[in-house]
Amino acid sequence: MDDGKPNWWSRPSTPPEAARIPTPPPAEEDDFALQAPDRAEAAPPEPAAAPKVDMTKDPAPARSPEPTPIPAPAPVPEPAPAVAAEAAREVPESAPAATAPAATAPATAAVAAPEPAAAPQPLHEPDEYRTPPYGEPGPWAPAPPVQHPTAPLPAPQPAVPPQAAPPGHGAVPPHGAAVPPPQGPMPPQTPAWGQYDPWGAAAGAVPPPARKKSRRGLALVGALAFALLTGVIGGGVGAYVERNGGLNRVELPQSEAGTTDRAPDSVAGIAAAALPGVVTLHVSGGGSAGTGTGFVLDNRGHILTNNHVVDAAASSGDITVTFSSGETASAKLIGKDAGYDLAVVQVTGVTGLKPLPLGNSDDVRVGDPVVAIGAPFDLSNTVTSGIISAKERPITAGGEKGDGSDISYVDALQTDAPINPGNSGGPLLDGKGRVIGINSAIRAAGGSGDGDGGSGGQAGSIGLGFAIPVNQGKRVAEELINTGKATHPVIGVSLDMQFNGDGARVGDKGKDGTPSVTPDGPAAKAGLRPGDVITKVDGQRVHNGEELIVKIRAHRPGDELALTLTRDGKELTRTVTLGAAQGG
Numbered sequence: 001m002d003d004g005k006p007n008w009w010s011r012p013s014t015p016p017e018a019a020r021i022p023t024p025p026p027a028e029e030d031d032f033a034l035q036a037p038d039r040a041e042a043a044p045p046e047p048a049a050a051p052k053v054d055m056t057k058d059p060a061p062a063r064s065p066e067p068t069p070i071p072a073p074a075p076v077p078e079p080a081p082a083v084a085a086e087a088a089r090e091v092p093e094s095a096p097a098a099t100a101p102a103a104t105a106p107a108t109a110a111v112a113a114p115e116p117a118a119a120p121q122p123l124h125e126p127d128e129y130r131t132p133p134y135g136e137p138g139p140w141a142p143a144p145p146v147q148h149p150t151a152p153l154p155a156p157q158p159a160v161p162p163q164a165a166p167p168g169h170g171a172v173p174p175h176g177a178a179v180p181p182p183q184g185p186m187p188p189q190t191p192a193w194g195q196y197d198p199w200g201a202a203a204g205a206v207p208p209p210a211r212k213k214s215r216r217g218l219a220l221v222g223a224l225a226f227a228l229l230t231g232v233i234g235g236g237v238g239a240y241v242e243r244n245g246g247l248n249r250v251e252l253p254q255s256e257a258g259t260t261d262r263a264p265d266s267v268a269g270i271a272a273a274a275l276p277g278v279v280t281l282h283v284s285g286g287g288s289a290g291t292g293t294g295f296v297l298d299n300r301g302h303i304l305t306n307n308h309v310v311d312a313a314a315s316s317g318d319i320t321v322t323f324s325s326g327e328t329a330s331a332k333l334i335g336k337d338a339g340y341d342l343a344v345v346q347v348t349g350v351t352g353l354k355p356l357p358l359g360n361s362d363d364v365r366v367g368d369p370v371v372a373i374g375a376p377f378d379l380s381n382t383v384t385s386g387i388i389s390a391k392e393r394p395i396t397a398g399g400e401k402g403d404g405s406d407i408s409y410v411d412a413l414q415t416d417a418p419i420n421p422g423n424s425g426g427p428l429l430d431g432k433g434r435v436i437g438i439n440s441a442i443r444a445a446g447g448s449g450d451g452d453g454g455s456g457g458q459a460g461s462i463g464l465g466f467a468i469p470v471n472q473g474k475r476v477a478e479e480l481i482n483t484g485k486a487t488h489p490v491i492g493v494s495l496d497m498q499f500n501g502d503g504a505r506v507g508d509k510g511k512d513g514t515p516s517v518t519p520d521g522p523a524a525k526a527g528l529r530p531g532d533v534i535t536k537v538d539g540q541r542v543h544n545g546e547e548l549i550v551k552i553r554a555h556r557p558g559d560e561l562a563l564t565l566t567r568d569g570k571e572l573t574r575t576v577t578l579g580a581a582q583g584g
Helices: 015-019 081-089 215-244 267-277 307-313 470-483 522-526 545-553
Strands: 278-285 288-296 302-305 318-323 328-337 342-347 369-374 382-397 408-415 427-429 435-442 465-469 487-490 533-537 560-567 570-577 579-582
Touching (some): 267 278, 267 288, 267 382, 267 427, 278 302, 278 307, 328 470, 382 465, 382 545, 408 435, 408 545, 435 470, 465 470, 487 545, 533 545
Antiparallel strands (some): 278 288, 278 318, 288 302, 302 342, 369 382, 369 427, 408 465, 427 435, 435 465, 487 579
């Protein structure tokens, strides 16, 4: 370099070249400081013979007294000025320091021994561009990181034996070679591939270039991030669709409108035909009120219902009739009978009445389908369905008065069609829409009595409903419409209601001490006596006095009945023609 600085201060052009320059040995107290050449002598000198090194001090005791002389190398031709620095870099790093050419400037041919008392002094003033001490930053910019060589480096040569270069003596570098100044101990050098530029800035080791991330890894990370994002979005959309039923307006599929006609013998067909003839009754009077059901008997406005429905309006009560269309009308009581639990009321001024056809209860069989219509719990026009569960169930209802005058005896049809309080007086229809019974009583769970709710009051249906056979209802209704009173068939005996045996026993005494067998009555004419026990009526078993009354009232006055009885341990049969008694 021609910048005025000593050549050995110049930084090598490339890091690999600089790395190949051997590190000088550490300076000792006995070493001589090299004299810096003058600026005028910076130019390359003429080639000359290598001078001998003047060793003015004895070698170290550990070394050989007579070191082997070092042969001088062949003269080196003078390099051109433009390539002086390049020639200095081409010195093999394997060459020992002791064998370096000695053909240098005359100023470096010999070294003088320093004065013992004075410390070595620098040959020139401090230069601001000098090489900084090891570990301190220089005035110039830090060098770039070491670049890897393009060609493999030569194998390192073995170190020079100790005797080749005695300690304390440095070899004179060849002409134009860059020689660093003496420095302190240096750390051990590492191979060129892993070391940094020793001439660079001492601010810190330059980190190796960061490894580039594999594109394959980046693609994998991107794919995972995309999958996570789509999963979150898909989950959110799915939750919204599940919660709100979709993103668009919901339109549910529906079948096309069809016909509303139903078969006449279906439940819907029976209900549609019968509802116009069923009414709801609201009765009040005597400090009480109630709701029940009835059905139209004829075009004159007669309506049949239960006695216990209109009993509150017997004297001066109010009866209001509501038809299925919602039309209402006032009604009056025509007649009632507590023994049969039947009553007839009549509305006037109403047109378009729909009387219900009456069937024959004697033709009913167990298992036949039935439909019940009424107003349970004041829910008018309620339709339920079921079957006939049994026939000729002897039941008694009423008896709230305590004197027996309000007890009804019914040889009833049993049904599992749901019947509840408010159904009383409504029709029980067969499969053809004909009335075969009048709903009158239910058996409530836990109750011991019969009637609309039994002794338990406002109880619900448990599938045990009872209806008065329409044949009996028809006869009583006709008598009530025609005469205002109904007649009861009788045999003319007083029964012992306290008898605990099987059958109905004829009492010893009648009411108020009268004879238990009415003189010249039906039973007297048939030969019955006090104490006889009646066990069958027309071949049907009876177990107590109530059942005997039910069986007799299921017939008309004048009907003949075959009675089977037991007298003094013997079984007898007597035929009785039923008489008539005025009902109340």
